Amino acid sequence: MYFHIYAIHSSYVKIFFVMITKETIKHLAVLSRLEFTEKQLDNFSHDLENIFNYAQMLNEVDTTGIIPSSHAMPLQNVFKEDRVIPYHNIEKIMANAPLEESHAFRVPKILAD
Amino acid sequence: MSWEVVIGLEIHAQLKTNSKLFCHCSAAFGDTPNTNICPVCTAMPGVLPVLNKKVVDSAIKLGLATNCKINSINEFSRKNYFYPDSPKAYQISQFDKPICLAGYLNIMVNNELRRIDITRIHMEEDAGKLVHQGSDNISGATHSLVDLNRCSVPLLEIVSEPVIRSATEARLYMEKMRQIIRYLDIGDGNMEEGSLRCDANVSIRKRGDIKLGTKTEVKNLNSFKSVEKAINLEIDRQIDILEDGGTIIQETRHYNEATASTTSLRSKEEAHDYRYFPDPDLVPIVIDELWIETIRKELPELPEAIQKRFVNDYNLPTDHSVRLTSIKKLAEDFENAYKNRKNENITPLETANVALKYYDYFLSNNLDFSKSNHASFQIGGLTFLVNTSTVSSSTITSILPDIVNTNYDPIEYVKEKGLAQVSDTGELKSIIQDVIKENPGPAEEIKSGKMQTIGFMMGQIMQKTKGKANPGLANKMLKELLGIS
Amino acid sequence: MIHLNAHELFNKIKNKEVSALELTNAFITHSKKTNAVLNSYNLITEEIAINTANRVDKKIATGEKLEIFEGVPIAIKDNICIEDIETTCSSKILEGFKPPYNATIIEKLNAMNMPIIGKTNMDEFAMGSSTETSFYGVSKNPWDISTVPGGSSGGSAVAVASGQAPLSIGSDTGGSIRQPASFCGIVGVKPTYGRISRYGLMAFASSLDQIGPFSKTVEDSAHLLNILCGYDFRDSTSQNVKAEDFTRDLNRSIKGIKVAIPKELYNSSLSKEVKDYYDQLINKLSNEGIIFEEIELPSLKYALSTYYIIAPAEASSNLSRYDGVRYGYRSENANSLIEMMTKSRSEGFGDEVKRRILIGNYVLSSGYYDAYYKKAQQVRTLIKEDYKKAFETYDVILSPTTPTPAFKPGEKTANPLEMYLNDIMTIPVNLAGLPAISIPCGMVNNLPMGLQLTGNVFEESKLLGISNQLEKILCFKLNNSFIEGVL
Incomplete structure (x- = not known):
C-alpha cells in the first residue's frame, strides 16, 4: 500500500529501483511496535533503499521450480513425548517481571484503538 | 425480499x-x-x-x-x-x-x-x-x-x-x-x-x-x-x-x-x-x-456407524439409535447392558428405553454421566425388572434418584424396598373388587360405555397399592370384573 | 601463565603445578585489570568461577582423575543464558534480566567443571561486525586498541587474544565467530548447524545461529568441541548424530589434499594488498603438497543479499518477545499497553537492531514475501547445492576470513551496507549450515589476518585436522605485547 517499485529498465533480466518512502517506514514501525523521529525515518528509509536495491541482484537468479530452504539442514519429525515435567523455578520467571500483581504480569490499560 | x-x-x-x-x-x-x-x-x-x-x-x-x-x-x-x-x-x-x-x-x-x-x-x-x-x-x-x-x-x-x-x-x-x-x-x-x-x-x-x-x-x-x-x-x-x-x-x-x-x-x-x-x-x-493407517486402526467406531448398526442389528427405531449414540459411553452402556442379559429374554428396545430414561435423568439433573461407572449394570438390571413386569416404567423413574451414582443392584434394591408390582391376581382381584364397591357410580359409568372413567378407577387402584399394581394386569382385571372385556 | 593455551593449563592443574583456584584467580585478576581498556566483558562472574574452581581442587585433593579442561576458565558471550546471572545481549532492553534456566552448553561446561569467568561484550543481539552496536560500548582489539575486535562475538575474541581467558564461547550467524577470530589473531570455529544445541542461546536468526569456540590453538578448539557438541532433545534442530572425537584427525598428513578456492570469494572484494598476501600464502602452502584449485560457486555472489533478507526476517520475529511485559526494560513513559510496548522497544533497542527489524518486517509483509523472502530461500537452496557439488571433489574450501584486517570504530557505521559487506566471506557458510574455521595466518598492516577453511557437513574432524597441520606450517605467534604492557 505504501510501497512503490519503479521499473527503470529491463533487458532480459528485470532490474527495479526500489523506493522506500518515509510512509513505508512509518507503516513498518507500527507493525514492529517502534516509533521514530523524523530524522530516523529519513535515515532508515535511505538505509533500506540501499539495502533492497543491492538485493535486487537476486532477480538475476532463475529460481523457477527451486524448493525454498527454511532450514540449514534437512531434518524432519522431531517430537517430544506427551509427558508432564513440572518446572520448579517459576519464581525466577516471575522475579523478572517489570511489574507483578497477584502472581501475574501487570500491564497498563489496553486502549481500544 | x-x-x-x-x-x-x-x-x-x-x-x-x-x-x-x-x-x-x-x-x-x-x-x-x-x-x-x-x-x-x-x-x-x-x-x-x-x-x-x-x-x-x-x-x-x-x-x-x-x-x-x-x-x-x-x-x-x-x-x-x-x-x-x-x-x-x-x-x-x-x-x-x-x-x-x-x-x-x-x-x-x-x-x-x-x-x-x-x-x-x-x-x-x-x-x-x-x-x-x-x-x-x-x-x-x-x-x-x-x-x-x-x-x-x-x-x-x-x-x-x-x-x-x-x-x-x-x-x-x-x-x-x-x-x-x-x-x-x-x-x-x-x-x-x-x-x-x-x-x-x-x-x-x-x-x-x-x-x-x-x-x-x-x-x-x-x-x-x-x-x-x-x-x-x-x-x-x-x-x-x-x-x-x-x-x-x-x-x-x-x-x-x-x-x-x-x-x-x-x-x-x-x-x-x-x-x-x-x-x-x-x-x-x-x-x-x-x-x-496406524491411526486409522486406533479409531473408535463413530456415531454414524453405530447408529446404522443399532438399526440393522437391533431393529431399533432411528430416533432411538441417534439418541443412544449422542455420547459414546451411553451407546456402550446400552449395548453392554443388552448383551449381558439377552439370555434372559430382554429385548433391545426395552433396553434402549431404559437406557435413554437413565441418561435423561443425568441430563435433567445436571449430573456427570461420564462418571457413572455402574450405568451399564444398572440399565441391565432395570430392563430385566421391566421385562419381567416386576416394576412399571414409572417406578423406574422414581427409583433412579436413589440408585444412580451408587453400586446398587436395581433388582436387589426393588426387593429390599418392597417395590415389586402387585401381579398376584388373587391379591389384585380383591383390591379391585374393593375399589368397585367403594365407587359404584364410576363403575356404572364404565359399564354404560364411558371408557374415560377407567383412568379414575385405575388411579384408585394405584392409590390402594401405593403405585405397585401392575398397570396392564390391573386394567385387564378391572374390565373383566366389570364385564366389559 | 595467562599466555598458555588451554591444554597446557589443564596439564598444569592435572600435574598439581597450580591449583584450579590459583589459575582462575589469575585470569580474573588479569580480566579485571585489562577490562577497563578492552571493554571485553559485560560482567565478570567471579563468584561462580571460584565455586567451580574449588570443586576441581576438591576433586584433585581426593585423588579423582580429571577430564580434559576441568578447571580451565572460560568466558561466555553475553547472549547465552546462565541461570541467575544477568544476560543482556549487550542490549538495554535486557537490562537486569536474570535467566531462570541454563543454556544446554552451560550445563555441559558446569558438568565439566570449567570456571565461567565472565559474560563477554558483543554487538547488540549479535547484529554487527565490530561490537560497535553494543549498548555497553565498543570493545578494543588488543593488537591495536584503536581498531575494533570484530563482531559480533568481539568480547569473546578479545578475551582469548588478550589472555583474559584461555577459551571462550561465541555464536556465529553470519561470521560472528570467524571474523573476530581473524581480527584478533586466534582460532574460531563455527560447527555444522545442529552440532551444538541452541537451547539457551538468545536467538538472532534461528536457521543460521550456531554456537562455537574460540581458542589459541586448533587443538584446544577440538577438545572444547568434544565438550560442547551433542544431541539435545530441547532443540528440534539439534542433529542426532553419533558422538565423535574431534581430535582424531589432528595429526593426519595433509599431503595431497584438494583445496578449492572459490573465485566469487577470492577476487571480487579483496584489496591488492590483501590479495597479494594470500597469493603468496597459497604459494607457500602449495610447496607443502596441498593441491589448490580455483573453482566457481556462482550462487555465492548472491549470498550476502540472501542473508540480509533471511536473517532480518527471522530476527524481526525473534525479537518481538522483547515487549516489556515479562522481563527486561519497560518504559516508564507510557499510559497504555500499546504505548508501553512501543516505547519500551524504541528506548530499549539500538539503531542497528531497529534497522534489521524493519528490513525483516518489510520482506515478510504481504505482497513482498514472494519477491524477497521466498526468493532468498530459493537462492539459499542453490547455495547449498553449489557447496554440495564442490565437496564431491574437494576436501575443504579456502578463502580469507575477511576482506580486510581490523578497521577503526566509526569507519563503517555511516553506511550499513558497507558494514554488511565485511561479512561477505563468512556468510555463505551459515546459509549452507557448513562447519568452518578461521585460523590466524599472518599480518597485513601490522594486524592479524585469518584463513577461513570450510568443510562439508559433519566433517569437523577433517577440517580441524587440516587446520592443525596448517597451524604448524604457518607458525603464527600470538602478540603478547599488549598483555605484557599491562602486567
Whole structure:
C-alpha cells in the first residue's frame, strides 16, 4: 500500500529501483511496535533503499521450480513425548517481571484503538 | 425480499493432552495464575519449542473422522502480532500446509441430510489469559494482568466452507463436531469451559445471487445456545441494514450473552498483516501412509456407524439409535447392558428405553454421566425388572434418584424396598373388587360405555397399592370384573 | 601463565603445578585489570568461577582423575543464558534480566567443571561486525586498541587474544565467530548447524545461529568441541548424530589434499594488498603438497543479499518477545499497553537492531514475501547445492576470513551496507549450515589476518585436522605485547 517499485529498465533480466518512502517506514514501525523521529525515518528509509536495491541482484537468479530452504539442514519429525515435567523455578520467571500483581504480569490499560 | 444466509464456522477445539504443545508444562486448567508455566511457554529469551507428538496423532484422528485428506508434508508457521497474552508475539500455527484438508460432516436438519464441507484443520497453540482490573470490561479497566497458564495449550482449528445456511444448521454442525471430538477422546468439547470455541462468519445475499455478501465475524460464542442466538441476531441485523438500503461493514462483532446483542470491535489498520513464515525452530512433519493407517486402526467406531448398526442389528427405531449414540459411553452402556442379559429374554428396545430414561435423568439433573461407572449394570438390571413386569416404567423413574451414582443392584434394591408390582391376581382381584364397591357410580359409568372413567378407577387402584399394581394386569382385571372385556 | 593455551593449563592443574583456584584467580585478576581498556566483558562472574574452581581442587585433593579442561576458565558471550546471572545481549532492553534456566552448553561446561569467568561484550543481539552496536560500548582489539575486535562475538575474541581467558564461547550467524577470530589473531570455529544445541542461546536468526569456540590453538578448539557438541532433545534442530572425537584427525598428513578456492570469494572484494598476501600464502602452502584449485560457486555472489533478507526476517520475529511485559526494560513513559510496548522497544533497542527489524518486517509483509523472502530461500537452496557439488571433489574450501584486517570504530557505521559487506566471506557458510574455521595466518598492516577453511557437513574432524597441520606450517605467534604492557 505504501510501497512503490519503479521499473527503470529491463533487458532480459528485470532490474527495479526500489523506493522506500518515509510512509513505508512509518507503516513498518507500527507493525514492529517502534516509533521514530523524523530524522530516523529519513535515515532508515535511505538505509533500506540501499539495502533492497543491492538485493535486487537476486532477480538475476532463475529460481523457477527451486524448493525454498527454511532450514540449514534437512531434518524432519522431531517430537517430544506427551509427558508432564513440572518446572520448579517459576519464581525466577516471575522475579523478572517489570511489574507483578497477584502472581501475574501487570500491564497498563489496553486502549481500544 | 428473500435472503439467503451464508455461514462459515471456525471452531477451536482444545486437545486433551497431558502436556502443552511445545513444552512439558501441564496442559491442565490452572486456577492460580502462572502456575503451569516454564521458560518455554513464557518465551524467555533463548528457549526453543519441541512438538508434542500426541497433538499430531489427534489431528490425524479428527481428520480421518471428518473425511479429510491428511497432508503428507506439514509445517508450522509463525503468525506475528503483538498482544500480551502471546508472549513470543507470534503464535505458532499452520499456514499454507495444514495437516487436514477438504473433509466434510453430515448432519440431519429437519430429517434431511446436509453435508457441511470442511476446508481445513490445523494445529496451533492457545494464547494466555488477560484479566482486566478495575472494571468488568476492557475499556473501563485501569490495568490488566497476564496469566500464561493456558498459553501454548494445543488447539485444533477447524474451518468450514461457507455452506451453512441457518443458525440451527450451525449449531447442529457444531454439536456434531463436538460429538466426534468426544468419541475420539481427543478433547473435552466443553463450550462453557472454553475447551470448544467458535467464531462465525456471517453474510447474507439475495436468493439466487452467486456473489457472496460482505461478512462479519461474530465472536464470543460460549454455548450452543449462543451460537444459534448470536447468528440469528446477526442475520436480522444484516437484513435490517440491507432492507433499509444500507451496506454491511466487514468487521468483528462481539456477542454479549447477558444483553443478547452484538457490538462492533473496531479493528486496527495493520491488524491483518500477520507476516506468516515457516518457523525455523521447528522441522517439517512428514506423515506417511503407515502412520495414517496406524491411526486409522486406533479409531473408535463413530456415531454414524453405530447408529446404522443399532438399526440393522437391533431393529431399533432411528430416533432411538441417534439418541443412544449422542455420547459414546451411553451407546456402550446400552449395548453392554443388552448383551449381558439377552439370555434372559430382554429385548433391545426395552433396553434402549431404559437406557435413554437413565441418561435423561443425568441430563435433567445436571449430573456427570461420564462418571457413572455402574450405568451399564444398572440399565441391565432395570430392563430385566421391566421385562419381567416386576416394576412399571414409572417406578423406574422414581427409583433412579436413589440408585444412580451408587453400586446398587436395581433388582436387589426393588426387593429390599418392597417395590415389586402387585401381579398376584388373587391379591389384585380383591383390591379391585374393593375399589368397585367403594365407587359404584364410576363403575356404572364404565359399564354404560364411558371408557374415560377407567383412568379414575385405575388411579384408585394405584392409590390402594401405593403405585405397585401392575398397570396392564390391573386394567385387564378391572374390565373383566366389570364385564366389559 | 595467562599466555598458555588451554591444554597446557589443564596439564598444569592435572600435574598439581597450580591449583584450579590459583589459575582462575589469575585470569580474573588479569580480566579485571585489562577490562577497563578492552571493554571485553559485560560482567565478570567471579563468584561462580571460584565455586567451580574449588570443586576441581576438591576433586584433585581426593585423588579423582580429571577430564580434559576441568578447571580451565572460560568466558561466555553475553547472549547465552546462565541461570541467575544477568544476560543482556549487550542490549538495554535486557537490562537486569536474570535467566531462570541454563543454556544446554552451560550445563555441559558446569558438568565439566570449567570456571565461567565472565559474560563477554558483543554487538547488540549479535547484529554487527565490530561490537560497535553494543549498548555497553565498543570493545578494543588488543593488537591495536584503536581498531575494533570484530563482531559480533568481539568480547569473546578479545578475551582469548588478550589472555583474559584461555577459551571462550561465541555464536556465529553470519561470521560472528570467524571474523573476530581473524581480527584478533586466534582460532574460531563455527560447527555444522545442529552440532551444538541452541537451547539457551538468545536467538538472532534461528536457521543460521550456531554456537562455537574460540581458542589459541586448533587443538584446544577440538577438545572444547568434544565438550560442547551433542544431541539435545530441547532443540528440534539439534542433529542426532553419533558422538565423535574431534581430535582424531589432528595429526593426519595433509599431503595431497584438494583445496578449492572459490573465485566469487577470492577476487571480487579483496584489496591488492590483501590479495597479494594470500597469493603468496597459497604459494607457500602449495610447496607443502596441498593441491589448490580455483573453482566457481556462482550462487555465492548472491549470498550476502540472501542473508540480509533471511536473517532480518527471522530476527524481526525473534525479537518481538522483547515487549516489556515479562522481563527486561519497560518504559516508564507510557499510559497504555500499546504505548508501553512501543516505547519500551524504541528506548530499549539500538539503531542497528531497529534497522534489521524493519528490513525483516518489510520482506515478510504481504505482497513482498514472494519477491524477497521466498526468493532468498530459493537462492539459499542453490547455495547449498553449489557447496554440495564442490565437496564431491574437494576436501575443504579456502578463502580469507575477511576482506580486510581490523578497521577503526566509526569507519563503517555511516553506511550499513558497507558494514554488511565485511561479512561477505563468512556468510555463505551459515546459509549452507557448513562447519568452518578461521585460523590466524599472518599480518597485513601490522594486524592479524585469518584463513577461513570450510568443510562439508559433519566433517569437523577433517577440517580441524587440516587446520592443525596448517597451524604448524604457518607458525603464527600470538602478540603478547599488549598483555605484557599491562602486567
